[in-house]
Amino acid sequence: MNWTDGYVTDIGYTYGYYPELNPARIRMAFANAGLACPGIGTACELGFGQGVSTNLHAAASTVRWHGNDFNPEQARFARTLANASGAGAQLEQDAFASFCTRDDLPQFDFIAMHGIWSWVSAANRSIIADFVRRKLNPGGVLYISYNTQPGWAALMPLRDLLVQYTERFSTAQQGSAERIDAALAFAEQMFATNPVYAQANPFMGQRLEALKRQSRNYLAHEYFNRDWQPLSFADMRACWTDAGLSFACSADFRDHLDAANLTPAQSEFTRSIPDAGFRQSVRDFMVNQQFRRDYWVRGAQALTPPQCADVLEQQAVVLLTAAEQVPLTVEHVASEITLNRLIYGPILEVLADFRPHTLAQIAAAVSARNLTFGQVRESLLMLIGTGHAAPVQDPAVTLAAGGTSAALNRYLLEHGGEVEHLASPVSGGGVAVDRIQQLFLQAELAQQHTPEEVAAWVWKQISAHGKKLVTGGVRLEQEADNLAELTRQATRFAATRLPLLKALQLL
Numbered sequence: 001m002n003w004t005d006g007y008v009t010d011i012g013y014t015y016g017y018y019p020e021l022n023p024a025r026i027r028m029a030f031a032n033a034g035l036a037c038p039g040i041g042t043a044c045e046l047g048f049g050q051g052v053s054t055n056l057h058a059a060a061s062t063v064r065w066h067g068n069d070f071n072p073e074q075a076r077f078a079r080t081l082a083n084a085s086g087a088g089a090q091l092e093q094d095a096f097a098s099f100c101t102r103d104d105l106p107q108f109d110f111i112a113m114h115g116i117w118s119w120v121s122a123a124n125r126s127i128i129a130d131f132v133r134r135k136l137n138p139g140g141v142l143y144i145s146y147n148t149q150p151g152w153a154a155l156m157p158l159r160d161l162l163v164q165y166t167e168r169f170s171t172a173q174q175g176s177a178e179r180i181d182a183a184l185a186f187a188e189q190m191f192a193t194n195p196v197y198a199q200a201n202p203f204m205g206q207r208l209e210a211l212k213r214q215s216r217n218y219l220a221h222e223y224f225n226r227d228w229q230p231l232s233f234a235d236m237r238a239c240w241t242d243a244g245l246s247f248a249c250s251a252d253f254r255d256h257l258d259a260a261n262l263t264p265a266q267s268e269f270t271r272s273i274p275d276a277g278f279r280q281s282v283r284d285f286m287v288n289q290q291f292r293r294d295y296w297v298r299g300a301q302a303l304t305p306p307q308c309a310d311v312l313e314q315q316a317v318v319l320l321t322a323a324e325q326v327p328l329t330v331e332h333v334a335s336e337i338t339l340n341r342l343i344y345g346p347i348l349e350v351l352a353d354f355r356p357h358t359l360a361q362i363a364a365a366v367s368a369r370n371l372t373f374g375q376v377r378e379s380l381l382m383l384i385g386t387g388h389a390a391p392v393q394d395p396a397v398t399l400a401a402g403g404t405s406a407a408l409n410r411y412l413l414e415h416g417g418e419v420e421h422l423a424s425p426v427s428g429g430g431v432a433v434d435r436i437q438q439l440f441l442q443a444e445l446a447q448q449h450t451p452e453e454v455a456a457w458v459w460k461q462i463s464a465h466g467k468k469l470v471t472g473g474v475r476l477e478q479e480a481d482n483l484a485e486l487t488r489q490a491t492r493f494a495a496t497r498l499p500l501l502k503a504l505q506l507l
C-alpha cells in the first residue's frame with residue numbers, strides 16, 4: 001500500500017464550503033428533532049480537503065478545531081489559511097491510519113467528515129469508526145455525509161464502467177483529468193448506440209451530460225477512486241450503534257420538513273412505521289435518496305416539548321441573501337416547490353434589516369398576519385436548508401471571533417484564489433462571496449465608495465491581469481464597456497449585497 005491508498009491525488013479537490021460542518025447549526029436541528037445540543041468546545045474534521053470549511057468555522061467561532069488530510073498540497077493550503085486567521089486550528093498532513101491513532105489529540109465534542117465515508121477503503125472506515133468510538137465525548141455529535149441507496153442504484157454500473165475504462169486504457173503519461181475526459185467520451189459513444197441499459201434507465205443519458213459539465217477535480221474525487229461505496233442507512237446504523245452512537249437527525253434542514261419531501265400518502269405510510277431506523281430506510285425509498293447528511297450522537301438527551309419550544313423560540317437567525325432576492329421556487333426531491341408568498345413574504349420582511357431575530361420575535365411580528373409559530377419554524381428550516389438564512393451564534397462568541405474572521409477574510413480577498421466564501425462571526429460559518437463581489441469588497445476596503453470609483457478600481461485590478469468581463473456569454477473587449485458593466489454590477493452590489501455582508505461582519 002502506498003500513501004495514496006487507492007485515492008486520487010494527482011488532481012486537487014475543489015474549494016467548496018459545507019455549512020453542515022458548522023457546529024452553530026446543531027442546536028436548532030437537534031431542538032427540532034426533540035434533542036438537547038451539547039456545548040461544542042473542540043471539533044475535528046477528518047479529511048478536510050482544501051480546509052475551507054475547517055478554517056472558516058475555526059475563524060468564525062471560538063471552537064478549537066483539529067483536522068487531517070493526507071494530500072500534501074491541500075494540507076499546505078489549509079495550514080496557510082489557519083496561519084492567516086490566527087484561529088489556532090491544528091491541521092495535520094496525515095493519513096487516517098496515523099492521525100486517528102495519535103495520542104496528542106483532545107477528546108472532541110464534534111467530529112465531522114464530509115465526502116469521506118463512501119470514498120475510502122473498508123479498512124479506513126473501521127479506523128475512523130474506532131476513532132469516533134474513542135474520541136467523541138459523551139453527548140458529542142458526529143456529522144457524516146455519504147452516498148447511499150437507492151439513489152445510486154442505476155448509476156453504479158456506469159460508474160464501474162468509467163473506472164474500468166480508465167484502468168484498462170489510460171497511459172502512465174495521462175493525468176486524472178485526461179483519463180476522465182477519455183472515459184466520458186467513450187461512454188458517450190456507447191450511449192449513441194442506444195444500449196438497452198439506457199432505454200431501461202432513461203435518465204442516464206442526462207446524467208452523463210451532467211457529468212461532462214462538472215469540474216474534473218470534482219469528478220476525479222467523486223467517481224474515480226478505487227474505493228467508492230454507497231452505503232445504506234441500515235449499514236450506517238449498524239456501524240455507529242457499535243461505536244455507541246444513535247441517529248439524531250438529518251443535518252440537511254430541508255429533510256426536517258415532511259410536507260416538502262413527501263406526498264401526504266407517503267408521509268402517512270412512513271409515519272406508521274414504528275422503528276425509527278427502518279423509517280429512515282423507507283424514507284430513502286420515498287425520495288430515492290442518493291446522498292445523506294446525518295447527525296449521530298453519543299448519548300442522546302431528549303427534551304420535553306416545552307423545552308424544545310423554548311430552545312427554538314430563543315434561536316436567532318439571519319438572512320444570507322437579501323430578502324427580495326430569496327427565490328420562492330425551490331428544486332427539491334422530484335419536483336419544484338413553490339413557497340407560499342403569504343407565509344414567506346412577512347417573515348422575509350422582518351429579516352430584511354439583516355439583523356439577528358429570534359424565532360419568537362419573528363412569530364410575534366407576523367402574528368398580525370395570522371401566521372403561527374409552527375409556520376415560522378418551518379419557513380426558517382426551509383430558508384436555512386436552501387442556504388438563504390443561518391442560525392446565529394451567541395453574541396459573546398460573535399464578539400470573540402470578529403478578529404480571526406476579519407483576518408482570514410482579508411487574506412482571502414488579497415490572495416484572490418479559488419475560495420468563494422468568507423467567514424461570518426455572526427453565523428459562525430461561511431457566506432458565499434464570488435470573485436467579483438470579493439473585488440468590490442476590496443475596493444470598499446481601499447476607500448472607494450461610489451459605484452464609479454469601485455468600477456474603476458476593480459477594472460484596474462482585472463485589466464492588469466489581462467482579464468475582461470464576460471456577460472451573457474459575450475466577452476467585453478472595450479474598456480468603456482467593461483467599466484459600464486462593472487458600474488452596473490457595483491451599483492447593484494452596493495444596494496443589495498454590501499449592507500448584508502457588513503451586517504454579517506465579514507470585514
Ligand SMILES: C[S@@+](CC[C@H](N)C(=O)[O-])C[C@H]1O[C@@H](n2cnc3c(N)ncnc32)[C@H](O)[C@@H]1O
Pocket residue numbers: 005007013014016018046047048049050068069070071074094095096097113114115116119120124221222
Ligand atoms: C472528496 S474529498 C472531500 C474533502 C472535504 N471533506 C470536502 O468536503 O471538501 C476527500 C478527501 O479525503 C482525503 N483522503 C482520502 N483518503 C485519505 C486518507 N486515507 N487519509 C487522509 N485523507 C484522505 C483526500 O485527500 C480528499 O481531500
